[in-house]
Amino acid sequence: MTTPGRLTRRFLRTALQAIPTVLGIVILNFLLLQLAPGDAADVMAAESGTATEETLAALRARFGLDQPLLLQLLGYLSNLAHFSLGYSPRYNMPVAELIGQRLPGTLLLMATALALAFVVGLLLGLVMAATAGRWPDRVVSVLALLFYSIPGFWIGLMLIVLFSVTLGWLPSGGYQTIGGPSGGGPAEGLAALLDRLRYMVLPATSLALFYVAIYARLARAALLEAQTHDYVRTARAKGLPAWTVMTRHVLRNALLPVTTMAGIHLGGILGGAVVVETVYSWPGLGRLAYEAVMARDFSILLGVLLLSSLLVIAANLLVDVLQAWLDPRIEAS
Amino acid sequence: MPKTSSPALAAAPPLPATANPAAGTPAAAPRYGRRALRAFLRNPTAIAGLVLLALVMLGASLAPLFYPDDPLGMVGRPLLWPGRQWSHPLGTDSLGRDVAAGLMHGARISLLVGFAATCVGLSLGILVGAVAGYRGGWLDDALVRLIEIFQAVPSFILLVVLVAIAQPSVATIVGAIGIVTWPTIARLVRAEVRALRSKDFVVAARGMGYGHGRIILREILPNAMPPVIVTSSVMVASAILMEAALSFMGLGDPNTVSWGSMIGAGRELLRTAWYLTALPGLLIVVTVLALNLIGDGLNDALNPRLEKDS
Numbered sequence: 001m002t003t004p005g006r007l008t009r010r011f012l013r014t015a016l017q018a019i020p021t022v023l024g025i026v027i028l029n030f031l032l033l034q035l036a037p038g039d040a041a042d043v044m045a046a047e048s049g050t051a052t053e054e055t056l057a058a059l060r061a062r063f064g065l066d067q068p069l070l071l072q073l074l075g076y077l078s079n080l081a082h083f084s085l086g087y088s089p090r091y092n093m094p095v096a097e098l099i100g101q102r103l104p105g106t107l108l109l110m111a112t113a114l115a116l117a118f119v120v121g122l123l124l125g126l127v128m129a130a131t132a133g134r135w136p137d138r139v140v141s142v143l144a145l146l147f148y149s150i151p152g153f154w155i156g157l158m159l160i161v162l163f164s165v166t167l168g169w170l171p172s173g174g175y176q177t178i179g180g181p182s183g184g185g186p187a188e189g190l191a192a193l194l195d196r197l198r199y200m201v202l203p204a205t206s207l208a209l210f211y212v213a214i215y216a217r218l219a220r221a222a223l224l225e226a227q228t229h230d231y232v233r234t235a236r237a238k239g240l241p242a243w244t245v246m247t248r249h250v251l252r253n254a255l256l257p258v259t260t261m262a263g264i265h266l267g268g269i270l271g272g273a274v275v276v277e278t279v280y281s282w283p284g285l286g287r288l289a290y291e292a293v294m295a296r297d298f299s300i301l302l303g304v305l306l307l308s309s310l311l312v313i314a315a316n317l318l319v320d321v322l323q324a325w326l327d328p329r330i331e332a333s
Numbered sequence: 334m335p336k337t338s339s340p341a342l343a344a345a346p347p348l349p350a351t352a353n354p355a356a357g358t359p360a361a362a363p364r365y366g367r368r369a370l371r372a373f374l375r376n377p378t379a380i381a382g383l384v385l386l387a388l389v390m391l392g393a394s395l396a397p398l399f400y401p402d403d404p405l406g407m408v409g410r411p412l413l414w415p416g417r418q419w420s421h422p423l424g425t426d427s428l429g430r431d432v433a434a435g436l437m438h439g440a441r442i443s444l445l446v447g448f449a450a451t452c453v454g455l456s457l458g459i460l461v462g463a464v465a466g467y468r469g470g471w472l473d474d475a476l477v478r479l480i481e482i483f484q485a486v487p488s489f490i491l492l493v494v495l496v497a498i499a500q501p502s503v504a505t506i507v508g509a510i511g512i513v514t515w516p517t518i519a520r521l522v523r524a525e526v527r528a529l530r531s532k533d534f535v536v537a538a539r540g541m542g543y544g545h546g547r548i549i550l551r552e553i554l555p556n557a558m559p560p561v562i563v564t565s566s567v568m569v570a571s572a573i574l575m576e577a578a579l580s581f582m583g584l585g586d587p588n589t590v591s592w593g594s595m596i597g598a599g600r601e602l603l604r605t606a607w608y609l610t611a612l613p614g615l616l617i618v619v620t621v622l623a624l625n626l627i628g629d630g631l632n633d634a635l636n637p638r639l640e641k642d643s
Contacts, residue, residue: 020478021478021481021482021485024478024479024481024482025482025485025486028482028486032494032495032498035498036498037498142378145622145625145626145629146618146622148625149570149618149621149622149625150618150621151574151577151578151581151614151617151618151621152578153578153581153596154577154596154610154614154617154618155614157596157600157603157610157614158607158610158611158614160603161603161607161610161611165603165604165607267484267485267486267487267488268487268488268489270487270489270490271487271488271489271490271492272489274489274490274493274582275489275578275581275582278582279600289490289493290582293493293497293582293583293584294583296497298494298497298498301493301494301497302494304490305486305487305490305491305494308486308487308490309485309486309487312485312486312487313485316485
């Protein structure tokens with residue numbers, strides 16, 4: 001079978017499998033929305049400042065809130081099918097639009113953190129695998145465990161103390177200098193990019209640290225495992241230098257398990273982004289979720305939950321296909 | 334579990350290389366347990382973890398002795414730096430509350446939430462995992478679906494939603510952390526039970542006419558425990574981290590002092606009084622690190638296959 005055909009079939013099969021999960025998540029969201037205190041009529045009544053029992057009842061009838069639960073679920077589903085996640089009285093705009101505004105910021109932060117974690121983690125893993133059992137391995141192992149134990153929001157605050165307050169090297173929050181880096185209006189091109197980068201360093205580092213630990217340990221295990229294969233022994237027997245064996249024979253085969261984990265961690269990184277974004281006033285989904293919690297705006301909160309779950313499922317789908325592409329032994333059946 | 338399992342199943346695993354330790358063989362169970370305990374106690378990093386955790390527990394248990402009054406009460410001049418006054422060795426916060434008292438009382442909340450939430454998660458996970466793995470068939474399919482749904486939802490965001498809906502209190506936080514962590518255990522237990530249910534000793538027990546409940550509780554579960562024990566110490570650690578993050582975001586129990594809420598309050602004064610943020614955070618790191626060290630030690634002790642790596 002040709003590679004594109006195999007991958008397409010793999011994609012379709014996995015996508016089909018994901019449909020019940022998506023439906024389950026939508027129903028879970030609907031149930032949570034039902035559990036949340038207050039309904040849309042309450043919100044509107046609060047917004048207008050005053051409402052009688054009769055107006056509330058009329059509002060509920062108009063929005064179908066007096067219907068049986070099953071009919072309401074159908075209504076919720078049909079709203080979702082039209083990409084409507086409800087309306088936020090606090091921001092005075094549809095929730096879907098609000099989330100759409102904040103999504104790019106979070107995706108950018110997550111992608112940067114993930115890439116950083118991947119590269120640093122792989123390097124640390126290489127060091128550990130190359131010196132397995134000796135003191136560099138032990139030191140880095142403990143370091144990785146330390147990274148794994150540090151709360152992202154706390155290290156974020158400590159980095160602010162060190163790099164923003166004490167040293168004054170990096171900004172402590174936001175995502176770009178207001179009025180441009182030189183103060184003479186918004187910057188363009190390279191200057192703007194560098195400016196954005198300066199704001200990205202601390203949040204991405206805080207978010208990445210936890211995953212550096214995961215990838216370092218994962219890479220160490222995968223590298224050690226890959227070293228046991230016969231082809232590595234053959235390569236060594238041929239007299240290839242140790243470094244060539246490591247990069248060309250071991251690393252390539254160890255990359256597969258490490259790469260495929262990246263998509264799997266998306267859900268965790270999204271959760272981490274919520275807290276890190278609050279620390280750095282980063283304009284993303286996480287900060288939106290935080291503001292929604294403060295305002296007890298459940299339509300936003302559940303919109304974020306639904307969208308981030310779908311994002312995780314989509315990422316897993318992508319990883320699944322990527323895995324099949326990298327490793328042709330994975331069947332399309 | 335089949336090799337081509339759905340990708341949604343695989344969200345948020347514990348630290349890699351600590352998963353999937355081998356289950357013990359039933360005949361050697363007591364000897365195996367003693368051997369594992371000896372291996373654990375010979376591991377210096379595991380001992381370091383135990384000592385650190387014991388110190389935190391000691392601090393938590395001595396809190397009512399040293400600071401019998403409400404740690405949320407004002408006792409001194411506000412914003413006193415650590416080491417300036419003997420009566421308040423770690424200083425006071427912006428409202429004149431003793432930091433040391435807050436830290437010791439906060440340890441109680443962190444440990445309580447960590448262990449209680451893990452118990453909730455373990456009970457739910459073992460129940461679902463054992464039923465799904467043992468029964469198989471449509472019930473297994475349905476429960477696996479449920480696990481997949483919960484694993485696809487970003488757990489911290491679900492946690493925030495649950496606590497915000499239920500109103501923050503120690504009980505709701507414990508329950509909510511249990512609800513977001515059970516799928517990991519359920520998946521683990523299900524895989525173990527599936528592997529064990531066709532083993533000779535289980536077939537023999539069935540042949541002797543034992544009921545399903547007895548077979549699950551007495552024959553299968555004890556042998557499925559090693560990976561669960563390893564994962565549960567990491568679960569306590571992550572529950573403590575989750576509680577800290579929740580209270581940092583203002584979703585902690587408002588009537589108790591917790592490390593996360595101390596960091597949240599200290600954050601406002603980050604520029605002038607960073608010790609208010611640094612001290613509780615350091616304690617979180619020490620406690621979580623201790624639990625992870627213990628988890629690593631347990632993994633090495635319960636999984637002899639990995640010994641050759643280290």
